[in-house]
Amino acid sequence: MSVEISAKGLTLGHGGDPVAQDIDLSLTPGEVTALVGPNGSGKSTLLRALARLHTPDSGAIVLDGRDLDAYKPRELARKLSFLTQSPLIPAGVTVRELVAYGRHPHQGVLARSTSEEDREAVGWALDATRLHPLADRPLDQLSGGERQRAWIAMALAQRTGLLLLDEPTTFLDIRYQIEVLRLVRKLADEHGITVAVVLHELNQAAAYADSMAVLADGRIVARGTPAEALTVDTIKAAFGIDTTVTQDPHTGVPTCLPTWREPEPAPAAP
Template identity: 65%
Template sequence: MTVPLRAEGVELAHGGAPICRDVTLELARAEVTALVGPNGSGKSTLLRTLARLHRPESGRVLLEGADIASYSPRGLARNLAFLTQTPTVPSGITVAELAAYGRHPHRGLLTGRSGSKDRDAVAWALEATGTGPLRDRQIDHLSGGERQRAWIAMALAQRAPVLLLDEPTTYLDIRYQVEVLRLVRSLADDHGITVAVVLHDLNQAAAFADTMAVLAGGRIIADGRPADVLTEDVVRTAFGIDTTVISDPDTGLPTCLPYRRDGEPAPVPGAATGAGHAADH
């Protein structure tokens, strides 16, 4: 079966300075892949490369088996949606109007008018993101979490099978971070969308993603299921800090515990009774 999106031997640079080399990454169909790593590791640049917004120095990106460079702009937008970290929009528009922007790749070249398919797609995007009740609210008047869901609704209205999100939880408090990540999880589980998301929080990535790719030192140093990727050795190599990683006894998902301010390892919850245990490496 064709992989929805794949980077093959990609080398990335910015302003002539190399960022990443020999990056190969596959996004599995209807799964969430989290890109994590320290600042400056190339997470967002790699995501932009997957969206054809940054040209690699070498290597290629394949979308449904075809070189992404071969797609027309409209053809690409019908197959892949990208939401930047800090999108901007003219003030005064409503949530429904914002979502309707996502239909531009599907409208007629001559008339530009929306039809029943466009209206259905917008209605679906609003329902999927829980923004239906907000459809007539102006974007300027929404909370941070509501605004982010409205932006995702715009991306979903493209009805593209692949969605790329660059740090969608930035500037949100913990409640809205979890809300957005639950939405991302439902897009894969309930709607079959292939999602790649750049995140900073390792524990959130492990909890909500099917796979994690850790970028550091100009390459992907670990790629796979969270239980295999989020280890003390990987965190030390990528971020240069010592941590304690435990495995949740109910879910088996790893959780990274930072060291205390005195430099001693953080206590493992339940260690005295055997309820917690260090993750295997």
């Protein structure tokens, strides 16, 4: 079910101004890759380019051995799912109805009823996200974490092997952040889905991702396992802050803590 996607030599811009340059990135099938970096570093633009929602100025993106632009829209929607930041909540829509929207790429243009395959896919997505007890609840009556799981379930119902998530933990409290990230981890481990996720919290990214790509000033400045990518020097280069980085002796997962230093006093006036 996993999907392979890679970008080579990408330059991405907005109105002629480049926001990312010389981007080479391959997502490992069945693993979680976290894209991290400061605001404006090009993380979300890169993710949108992988979803064919942003046209590169130069470079190429290859999906399962074919150029990304070679796919027809419905065919592409059967390969990858993309979940944007803070999607709008449709009024009065239940969880089950939202999840069923994910089946549109698999239905004929004139389809008026769901097939057995559609029902199985929706049921599987509800099970994977533990939303069956809430399936008939209106989406706007759910907690933030429950709503985010519902949006992920809709993406899962597409039955794609590639899931692209743009800041799925934004505006959630810590409990729901962890809940969403555990679900992402489960999708890769138990269902073999290839996941790329934009995150801001470095320690969460290190704890739940197999690999990390650190972006700064529109370039990837580090790439590898969390232990390889999340170093004192990389964090300083990307974020401009001093940190200490320790590693769990059993898991090897790094944890970074800012080193708060008082600014040096300005020199006295002559």
